[in-house]
Amino acid sequence: MNDISCEVYRIISEMFGVSREQLQPELPIRSIPNVESIKVLNVILKVEKLFDVEIPDEATFRTETIGEFDQLVQNLCAQRTVSAALL
């Protein structure tokens, strides 16, 4: 698990008040204990702020599992790095 994943899982763990061990990549986001849309949005806003990325609206609500969300953030961070290198 790289640094980005560590931060993604940390933010999810803190937002929903569940231990890091409970958050497996295949766990559906809707199955996280205490899940609700506003908390999911707050995870997204914190991740966006931390990594300076923008998660598309459609991805915000269609990402099924924690692993998919983590991968999405990884991809967006990679794109941001490439864009910065091209400038």
Next chain:
Amino acid sequence: MRTELTASLSPARSRNEAYHVALVGPTAEVEDLQIAGRSYRYGSDTVVSERVGVQGVSEYVEGLGGRALAAALIVADDGSIPAALRVLRSRPDLARTRVYLLSRTPGHLQLPPDEDPDIEAVLDLTHLTPGELGETIENAVRAYRALGTNPLIPQYYLDAKYNKIFDWFETTKWDWREVDLCQIQRHLLTEEEIAILQESAIIEFGTLPGAHNFLREWSDEYSFSSWALSWGAEEARHSLVQSRYLREIGINIKAKHAMYKREPYPMGEKRTATLMMNIISESRAAEYYKTLSRLTREPVLKKIWKLLGRDESRHARAFFVFCKELCDLSDENTAAALQMAYVWLADRSRGVKHPAGFFYPHSTSTKGLRRMEQYAPAMTDTADRKVLAMIRNILGDESVQSVQDLKRELRARVA
């Protein structure tokens, strides 16, 4: 006078959750009350009564350090307003503190007409029984607790927002005489319209749990709660008028659909979020009804849907008024409203959201909403544009034109 407190004030176990009661007056008078310097239990609360000298009120209040001064019993024996009362009433942070004056000549006590000392009662010190004293303190604690800490409660009842929008609602309410079900022209109805009418009547059954939740969530005030009753009364007519229309054309809505929606949905954590959810659902409902009214050829149904569209539009604006009032109080309230707005406006991945469907998957309303949305797809966009206009008003920021702008605003607020 020798007094003892009633049994309802049993000795206290702890001072941790204490309500304080100050007994202010000359030492001999106060000591006669026999309660100074003691702690008692009142229900689950601890009540601590303390003797305070006539000149020591300011010092005593400072010493409380913000702890709850539920009541002050002030001896007023020279017929004038005691200085201690003026000290208490000069402090806005003690506005909740209930004041009782104790006098041996209560009939001669002169209260200046130009002052509003907010006194609960003047008690006859000569004939005050232990039971009356105990009841007074119990009632003082109850009154103090009932006043609560809601910052929107005004000094005078009519200064509440409810009074300001009441006339607007009363004068724009539709009358049943405007709807003549005998004039229905059945042959002008399409099967799709009848299906939508049934779904619409059923969706409106969400009013009861909605009203229930409003009253629970706003249990510490009377302004929005009073309006919620008006809202519920108007919304309840929406199911009724559409069900009556259906019965006229031979279709009876089953009671089970109303019962499916009796269960209260989870109470919101932030009031502005709840209000924003309702701004959005009312705006969308308004646009649905207005669109349906435009499209149908049957004149009675056209009239009904037009009236209901107007109702929902009024409701959206009223929810907005209450939401803005709260948002003006704090950034935290505004953030909660914006978060809810984003979640409900941006996410149509499982169809348009509305509490009537969202909280009741065992009802037909989710499918019903989807059916309406598909019937006239542009109407949700129209409604949501109006919601964004209200959000701009709340923020005082004209740059928020889309859900993406809304998210930008939210991102800027993340700590």
